[in-house]
Amino acid sequence: MTESYSFVPYAFERRGPAEMLERARAFRESLESRRSIRDFSADALPDGVLDECIRAAGLAPSGANRQPWSFVVVTDPAIKREIRIAAEAEEKELYERRISDEWREALEPLGTTWEKPFLETVPAIVVLFRHVYDIEEGEKKTNYYTQESVGIALGFFLVALHRAGLATLTHTPSPMGFLGKVLGRPANEKPYVLLPIGYPAADCRVPDIGKKGLDEIRVRVGE
Numbered sequence: 001m002t003e004s005y006s007f008v009p010y011a012f013e014r015r016g017p018a019e020m021l022e023r024a025r026a027f028r029e030s031l032e033s034r035r036s037i038r039d040f041s042a043d044a045l046p047d048g049v050l051d052e053c054i055r056a057a058g059l060a061p062s063g064a065n066r067q068p069w070s071f072v073v074v075t076d077p078a079i080k081r082e083i084r085i086a087a088e089a090e091e092k093e094l095y096e097r098r099i100s101d102e103w104r105e106a107l108e109p110l111g112t113t114w115e116k117p118f119l120e121t122v123p124a125i126v127v128l129f130r131h132v133y134d135i136e137e138g139e140k141k142t143n144y145y146t147q148e149s150v151g152i153a154l155g156f157f158l159v160a161l162h163r164a165g166l167a168t169l170t171h172t173p174s175p176m177g178f179l180g181k182v183l184g185r186p187a188n189e190k191p192y193v194l195l196p197i198g199y200p201a202a203d204c205r206v207p208d209i210g211k212k213g214l215d216e217i218r219v220r221v222g223e
């Protein structure tokens with residue numbers, strides 16, 4: 001039997017309704033300027049900012065608190081280049097052969113192609129890995145709800161990066177198996193998403209897309 005945790009009082013700060021509404025509104029507004037970008041500048045990141053964002057992501061809840069994630073940081077130009085070459089090889093195959101007509105049509109308005117020069121331009125790439133299981137004292141230890149857990153950590157990370165003043169792209173070269181090999185990750189870790197992280201290039205443009213309104217995404221049931 002594993003021992004229970006000790007339970008400690010939770011220091012929750014309860015706020016008044018007006019303050020709650022204002023904080024919720026301001027937070028929503030701060031997220032409205034967040035965009036995925038594909039044109040990055042080569043400007044270096046300030047010391048410590050990325051680490052703080054990874055710390056924030058690591059605060060995400062996870063199944064049985066297993067924290068089944070690794071944030072692999074790449075700044076080495078030779079490794080960035082290796083990632084670009086491997087990602088473009090997969091993406092070329094995807095765009096030219098594997099993609100379905102329906103998927104191609106869905107991507108057309110975004111104008112994306114198999115070419116990923118940003119993988120070399122950016123000051124940093126973070127590859128988020130999902131631990132399907134862990135090895136503790138030589139024993140295989142199952143993790144739970146790893147997809148959900150890592151998805152939540154990714155959400156925390158995206159918000160932390162935006163708040164810190166960094167831009168990113170949630171990039172999923174397809175398939176991503178090469179990342180485990182290039183980055184030397186163990187067999188229990190599966191690549192979840194790749195994030196180029198930096199600043200927008202001076203001429204960076206983003207598609208003029210919008211988000212669904214509250215009435216389209218909120219469904220009320222009952223009275």
Ligand code: IYR
Pocket residue numbers: 091107110112113114171172173174
């Ligand atoms: N992985 C490819 C294709 C791609 C797929 C979706 I769905 C997008 O929203 C964007 C791109 C790529 O990164 O280009």
